[in-house]
Amino acid sequence: MSAPRGQFSSNFGFLMAAAGSAVGLGNIWGFPTNVAANGGAAFVVIYLVLAFLLAYPVLMAELAIGRYARSNMVKALREISPGPVSRAAGTLTGLGGILVASLILSFYAIVAGWMVAHLADPVATLVGAKEAAAWMTGDSTARNFTFTAIFSGFTMLIIASGVEKGIERWSTLLMPSLILLLLLLIVYVLAQPGAFQGLEAYLIPDFSKLSPELLLSAMGQAFFSLSLGVGTMLIYGSYLSKQESLPRLGALVTLIDVGIAFTAGLLILPAMYVAQEAGTQIFSEAGDLIAGPGLILQVLPALFDSMGTTGLFVAIAFFALMSIASLTSSISMLEVPVAFSIESLGLKRKPATLMMGLIIFLISTVIIFNFDSLFGLVISISTEYGQPLLGVALCIFAGWIWRRDQLLMEMQEGHEGIENTLFWKIWPWYVRIVCPLLILAAFAQTVL
Template identity: 85%
Template sequence: MSAPRGQFSSNVGFLMAAAGSAVGLGNIWGFPTKAASNGGAAFVVVYLFMAFLLAYPALMAELTIGRHARRNMVQALRGIARGPVTRFLGGLTGFGGILVASLILSFYAIVAGWMVAHLAEPFATLIGAGGIADWLTGDSTPRNLTVTAIFSGLTMLIIASGVEKGIERWSTLLMPSLILLLLLLIIYVLAQDGAMKGLEVYLMPDFSQLSPELMLSAMGQAFFSLSLGVGTMLIYGSYLSRQESLPRLGALVTLIDVGIAFTAGLLILPAMYVAQEAGTQIFSDTGELIAGPGLIMQVLPALFDTMGTAGLFVAIAFFALMVIASLTSSISMLEVPVAFAIENLGIGRRLATPLVGLAIFAISSLIIFNFDALFGLVVSISTEFGQPILGVALCIFAGWIWRRDQLLAELEKGHENVEQTLFWKVWPWYVRIVCPLLILAAFLQSLL
């Protein structure tokens, strides 16, 4: 007998949890740096368009399947299958989602651990513990194992507390904190020399930069930024009340995610040009933008160093922002395999969480000990291959395999007369044909 399932107690709780899942490091550094590398404001415009052209319809597929089944990803897809073949494929896709979510979390926890280290470093500096500060910002195996273990432990503590007392409670605390920190940092950075140049790059579109590559890159960013393809939104949908309107909630999640990603750009791009004004190199010798970990671990700390004592407090605020963003995403990723363990293995949440969490930490440790060989490989397998393939599979299940009358009946719960809306007239065929083609196009572009 499986353990009783939890449920979000309010719309706000679900929105904060779902938005938190979507708003992670990919939004805070991935979106702004991709914008800077792909035409600035032109990329932003295309991204905003693609978020509703691709991400929202795919998100709706996961939420609807999840709420209908009220089960983990494996059981949910098997439950809407029409026969033994599609049931087998549903199980295969479900297990694939659990594996990919676990692999993403295994490397994500390492990067999030770096954020924990950089958050702790200014405190060590303030109390005069220079040796500890150097150790926290150094790249050593013991440091990486320690901070990854701390971050993984925080994620497990939240998940072990359940849906309402863990995921929902902490999401409603962390997301407003993230938004407040983001706004305060934007106000501070925009007052610095060089910020207006970054703001101009971000907000003044040059549509001569538009290209098929830019559009596909924006499409991929829109898809990945909503944590689609690995079952996180499916699981969160399974904890939703039947009385909620899924089309409206899905639109709100998309708007919040896009809004925070856009707002993060108001911080990151101006900060980059502030760093350049202060003498920090933000472009490589080949003229390409220093992005990703290089931006977070090299460019911005160098900027904070130029600010003197004030820089320590700015660094604390910034890396607190990064840790919060990491945590709101990691809890959704851990919930995917934990939900499976609870419902399929029949074990309690407080036992399932450490068992699954420690197994993923073991993968993280393996990556840390073999960083050069494994880190990039795991990132590539999970995000470049796993997520797009699973995203296509979920759209196929929602559009082709699930019976249309059952799909409509589920959407009508909480949204009467949905059959008469523009959403129902467009979405069913759109998720069948257009979404898989768009995801495959972004997938092929990433390979090429």
């Protein structure tokens, strides 16, 4: 007998959980440097438009399927499938989503462990534990294993507590904390020499850099930033009350996600130019701004080191921000396989969390001990191939396989008269035809 399903107790709880899932490390370190390299404010405008032209419609498909079926990804896709062939396809797609979510979490937990280690580093320095601090920032297998285990343990503790007492409670605590830390750091960094040069790179448009490749890059950023395709939003949708309007909630989640991504740029780009002012190299040999782990683990720590004792407190605030962003995303990813274990395998929540959490941690461990050969490969398989193809599959299920009358009835829950709105006149055919083509275009650009 499976455990009873949970449910979000409020709109705010769902919004914080869904926004937390969407707001991760990629928003904070990837989006700002992507903007600076692709025309500044011109890229921001295109990204904002595409977030609603591509990401929002797919988000709506996931939320609608999840709330209608009230179950995990496998059972949900089978539930909306009318025949044996489509049910078999639903099973394969659902299992694929669980696998890809688990693979993403397996490497994400390693990167998140780096954030926790760098959070502990200035604390250790303040109390005089210099050897421990040096070990935390060293690139050793033992360090990676230890902090991946710590981060994975935190994630499992939250998921084991359930939807309302775990996911919702922690999301409503962590997301406001993330926003507050982000704003405080922005205020501090903007007061430093060189900050306004970074603001110019971020906010002044350079339309000469506009190109088809830039459009596809913005499209991919919009789609992936909302953690679509792997069932996280489908699962969160399954915990929503029938009294809520899905189009309104989906729009709010999209606005919060792009808003935080944009706000992160007001911190990261100025901080990079402050670091350059302090003598740190912020451009690669190819002339591009350093992004990704190199930005977070090399450029900004060098800036913090140049600030003396003040830099230790700024580093604590910054890596607390990064650790919170990591955690709010990781709990949504772990919930995907845990929900399947509870509802399809009949496990209680705590044993299901322990089992799936340990399996994913085991995959992380294999990656850690074979880092050079596996880390990039797992990222490529899961995010460059798995996620977009699953996104296309979800559009096909929502647009082609699910009966239109059932879809309309689900959308009418919490939004009476939606059949007369502009949303219903556009969204069904848009998610059926336009979204799969846009995702495949971004996928082709990434792969080819």
